[in-house]
Amino acid sequence: MPFYDYQCKSCGKRARLQFSYSEYGKVQPVCPHCRSQQMKRHISRVALAKSEDAQLDSMVDADMSGLDENDPLTLGKFMRNMSRNGEDIGDRFNEVVDRLESGESPDAIEQSMPDLAGGAGALPDV
Numbered sequence: 001m002p003f004y005d006y007q008c009k010s011c012g013k014r015a016r017l018q019f020s021y022s023e024y025g026k027v028q029p030v031c032p033h034c035r036s037q038q039m040k041r042h043i044s045r046v047a048l049a050k051s052e053d054a055q056l057d058s059m060v061d062a063d064m065s066g067l068d069e070n071d072p073l074t075l076g077k078f079m080r081n082m083s084r085n086g087e088d089i090g091d092r093f094n095e096v097v098d099r100l101e102s103g104e105s106p107d108a109i110e111q112s113m114p115d116l117a118g119g120a121g122a123l124p125d126v
């Protein structure tokens with residue numbers, strides 16, 4: 001069964017609850033710490049990393065809220081993920097922009113960079 005991460009609005013603690021897919025959305029999550037039913041779904045970084053749009057959102061809120069600055073292990077992982085993601089987006093973006101500026105057609109660029117087609121990084125409309 002999948003796990004779902006929640007944050008309790010009453011006591012602020014996080015809880016990982018387990019529901020089956022059919023239970024999820026029907027069963028009211030209850031805080032195991034204070035028994036409150038004011039549980040807010042907490043989306044994990046892993047889920048957010050699936051799309052670049054969501055990645056940007058995650059930098060704004062979810063990532064920072066999950067960050068424990070007293071835990072070097074968590075902090076290091078966070079920094080590494082962020083820099084790696086930024087690099088990937090930047091390199092690809094820069095290459096596309098360079099080639100567009102030098103007069104190549106978007107179609108030709110897309111054909112020479114197969115990972116662009118159908119991937120998360122769509123070509124900008126020109």
Ligand SMILES: [Zn+2]
Nearest residue numbers: 008011031034
């Ligand atoms: Zn609670």
